[in-house]
Amino acid sequence: MAKLTVTRADFFASIQDMGRRQTQHMGLAQSGVADEHSFFRANYLVGNDLATPVIEIITGLFSITTDVPVTMALTGADMSATLNKIPLSPWQSFVLMPGKLLEINNSRGNGIYGYLAVKGGLEIDLCFNSAATVEREQLGGYQGRKLAVGDELTTILDRPLCPTLSTPPDQIPQFDRPLTLRIMPGYDHDSFPDEAKQMFLSSEYTVTTKIDRTGIRLEGPPIVWGQGDILSKPVALGVVQITNDGAPVVLLKERQTTGGYPMIGVVSRLDLFKLVQAFPGTPIYFALADPLRLRSELMRFYNFWGALDS
Numbered sequence: 001m002a003k004l005t006v007t008r009a010d011f012f013a014s015i016q017d018m019g020r021r022q023t024q025h026m027g028l029a030q031s032g033v034a035d036e037h038s039f040f041r042a043n044y045l046v047g048n049d050l051a052t053p054v055i056e057i058i059t060g061l062f063s064i065t066t067d068v069p070v071t072m073a074l075t076g077a078d079m080s081a082t083l084n085k086i087p088l089s090p091w092q093s094f095v096l097m098p099g100k101l102l103e104i105n106n107s108r109g110n111g112i113y114g115y116l117a118v119k120g121g122l123e124i125d126l127c128f129n130s131a132a133t134v135e136r137e138q139l140g141g142y143q144g145r146k147l148a149v150g151d152e153l154t155t156i157l158d159r160p161l162c163p164t165l166s167t168p169p170d171q172i173p174q175f176d177r178p179l180t181l182r183i184m185p186g187y188d189h190d191s192f193p194d195e196a197k198q199m200f201l202s203s204e205y206t207v208t209t210k211i212d213r214t215g216i217r218l219e220g221p222p223i224v225w226g227q228g229d230i231l232s233k234p235v236a237l238g239v240v241q242i243t244n245d246g247a248p249v250v251l252l253k254e255r256q257t258t259g260g261y262p263m264i265g266v267v268s269r270l271d272l273f274k275l276v277q278a279f280p281g282t283p284i285y286f287a288l289a290d291p292l293r294l295r296s297e298l299m300r301f302y303n304f305w306g307a308l309d310s
Contacts, residue, residue: 002070004118004153007101010061014133015124015141017053023128024257030237031132031140032253034113034213034276036269037173038076040305042117045073045093045165050305053124053131055116055147062147063103064116066096071119071161077111077175077277079104090114092166111175111277112211119162120155134254175277181250182289183265186239188230192264196224200264205248205284207275213254216275218284222246225262232260238267240286252276268294270301 006013016039019032033039033056043050055062060079073093074081081088084100096102104114124131124141133141142151189197205220223246235241239251241261250267251259267275268289278284 001068002118002120002155003067004070004122004155005065005067006062006147006149006151006153007065008061008063008103009147009149009151012058013062013147014056014135014145015053015122015131015147016056016133017131018051019132019253020128020130024234027257028128028139029134029137029254029257031130031134031213033115033132034253035076035115035273037273037301038113038115041091041167041171042073042075042115044305045075045091045167046071046117046119047162048117048119048121052117052121054118055122057104057114057116059112060104060106060114063101064096065099065101067098069095069097069161070155072096072102073117073165074104074114075117075167076114077107079107079111079114081105089166091172093119093162093164095161107279109176109279112279113276118153118155123154123156136254173274173277175274176279176282178283178285179271179274179278180285180287181271181275182268182294183240183286184268184289184291184294186263186265187233188227188262189264191227191262192242193224193226196226197264199223200248201286201288203285205286207278207280207282207284209280211280213252215249215251215255216278217243218248218250220248220284223248223264227262230260230262232258233263235259235263236266238269238272239263240265240267250275269298270294 016033127140138144203221205218210217
């Protein structure tokens with residue numbers, strides 16, 4: 001069993017897994033990792049069950065030590081990590097030795113969320129069948145909050161160090177490029193004027209600085225609703241709400257359970273994993289897609305990782 005000690009946590013690092021299921025009717029956020037692809041890959045590289053909780057690090061500025069040798073992997077955003085001041089290549093496993101320091105620095109503009117997996121997993125109490133942290137609800141993770149300097153985490157099992165595994169270069173995503181987000185029509189899609197729907201699908205939007213685990217606000221030509229107030233309704237992961245000033249907001253894992261803004265579409269979950277890694281200023285486009293095709297692609301994605309884990 002290893003004891004990991006947090007020595008730096010300047011911004012936001014938290015324990016996350018796949019999130020909570022069937023709890024939104026109680027007013028609880030789904031939560032969970034923002035980028036499931038990077039999450040699965042990190043656990044795969046250290047030989048964990050793919051749903052094992054990890055440390056999700058937003059934009060970097062995090063460091064950690066250990067009291068015994070432990071195998072780790074860092075995926076997601078490129079955060080200029082170093083191992084005892086020596087540059088560390090992401091997307092592969094490595095061993096953190098006692099007396100050495102893993103430093104995760106600022107993101108280089110290629111992604112926002114990083115994922116640190118530890119072989120054997122972290123000893124975290126489950127809350128509603130999940131270890132996911134929701135700080136505003138003081139729920140899950142490490143004492144219901146983000147990690148702080150001095151926090152100590154322990155691994156669940158003593159396991160031997162595993163061979164170094166790396167990710168093929170062509171399977172490492174690049175997050176610093178324009179994105180086209182495939183969407184399915186939302187609850188209110190048909191109630192938008194045709195001109196508004198055309199504007200939405202033909203315009204370029206950009207990611208603003210108003211981003212967090214709840215949602216991402218985009219900037220671009222305003223979308224006119226023109227139907228007045230509507231009743232609040234449940235909101236799904238990836239819903240695109242149109243605010244009163246016409247701005248699209250894409251809702252993420254820590255979204256509220258209901259929303260009163262009109263919903264023009266729902267972003268494909270696979271595309272959502274890319275959107276969450278987009279830096280402010282990234283160009284964003286929307287395109288309607290066949291819901292059945294998007295579902296089929298998502299099932300292939302989960303089946304692929306399930307096959308790797310078998």
